[in-house]
Amino acid sequence: MPAEILPLFPVHRPVRLLAPAKVNLFLDILDRRADGYHNLDAVNVSVDFFDEIELQMNEDGIIAVECNVPEIPTNDDNHLVRAAKVILQGSRWGVSMRLLKRIPVGGGLGGGTSDAAALIRYLARAFNLSERTLIRKSLSVGSDVPYSLIGGNARVTGRGEVVQRLHGLPPLRLALLDPLGSHETGAVYGRLPPSSDRRHPPADLFVEAWRNGDFELLGLQMFNAFQEVVFELEPRLARLREELLNQGCLGACLTGTGSHLVGLLGPGQSPCEEWSWSVSDTRIRTVNTLESDFPGWFQRV
Numbered sequence: 001m002p003a004e005i006l007p008l009f010p011v012h013r014p015v016r017l018l019a020p021a022k023v024n025l026f027l028d029i030l031d032r033r034a035d036g037y038h039n040l041d042a043v044n045v046s047v048d049f050f051d052e053i054e055l056q057m058n059e060d061g062i063i064a065v066e067c068n069v070p071e072i073p074t075n076d077d078n079h080l081v082r083a084a085k086v087i088l089q090g091s092r093w094g095v096s097m098r099l100l101k102r103i104p105v106g107g108g109l110g111g112g113t114s115d116a117a118a119l120i121r122y123l124a125r126a127f128n129l130s131e132r133t134l135i136r137k138s139l140s141v142g143s144d145v146p147y148s149l150i151g152g153n154a155r156v157t158g159r160g161e162v163v164q165r166l167h168g169l170p171p172l173r174l175a176l177l178d179p180l181g182s183h184e185t186g187a188v189y190g191r192l193p194p195s196s197d198r199r200h201p202p203a204d205l206f207v208e209a210w211r212n213g214d215f216e217l218l219g220l221q222m223f224n225a226f227q228e229v230v231f232e233l234e235p236r237l238a239r240l241r242e243e244l245l246n247q248g249c250l251g252a253c254l255t256g257t258g259s260h261l262v263g264l265l266g267p268g269q270s271p272c273e274e275w276s277w278s279v280s281d282t283r284i285r286t287v288n289t290l291e292s293d294f295p296g297w298f299q300r301v
């Protein structure tokens with residue numbers, strides 16, 4: 001029989017978790033690994049744009065999720081369900097969850113993996129699980145989950161399981177652009193040229209510019225290895241990136257495989273809600289980077 005998980009404090013009271021969106025400010029895709037995944041070199045940030053998860057633990061072993069978005073699956077295809085099963089397997093515990101989905105699906109913002117990570121972080125603290133155990137277990141839920149477990153400013157390598165916290169960096173304000181509409185990412189990896197035929201700008205220079213507060217250089221060093229391929233498939237996204245630059249962003253790039261774009265706002269630059277933004281069929285918002293353990297991520301209801 002698997003060992004029983006014993007909670008350190010009562011977990012029967014309902015709680016609310018905030019799961020922040022993830023933004024790639026730098027994303028390089030390197031060689032293909034023997035396991036079929038690609039190595040990457042990325043600089044990720046968490047921003048103050050959240051999904052909310054209300055949950056109630058139970059001792060019946062029942063794992064269930066409801067969502068305000070009907071298109072979101074509530075079976076084992078849901079990241080929350082998979083995460084709960086990975087952590088609670090072998091115990092008597094279950095969890096009922098209500099997901100308030102705000103982070104768009106398929107937008108390159110890691111909403112599903114951030115949801116899973118927020119749940120795993122809570123369960124880890126409730127049941128006193130080690131970080132090493134969490135990283136190993138969370139990787140089976142999704143390659144981005146190890147980063148989202150730690151969150152904040154981080155350098156991510158390997159297939160996503162090697163996460164290095166980046167301390168002492170000034171906070172950033174970003175313009176997050178949602179182009180709305182459908183977006184197809186399935187063919188993007190297959191369209192990437194071989195690693196040896198692509199440029200690989202140094203992530204070290206990006207981090208150094210950020211650490212020095214050189215925001216102009218930081219904007220110039222923003223990079224996404226998928227961008228050229230995605231822009232060929234969807235030229236509208238290339239035009240939207242130019243719009244961000246025309247509005248005064250110091251740099252702009254795709255996040256993930258898209259569809260969202262992110263622009264770097266300079267110190268003193270007005271928030272994008274004050275821009276004369278007249279591009280139809282888009283939504284734009286100002287977001288701020290978050291520390292790893294930002295206040296309020298966990299709340300008793």
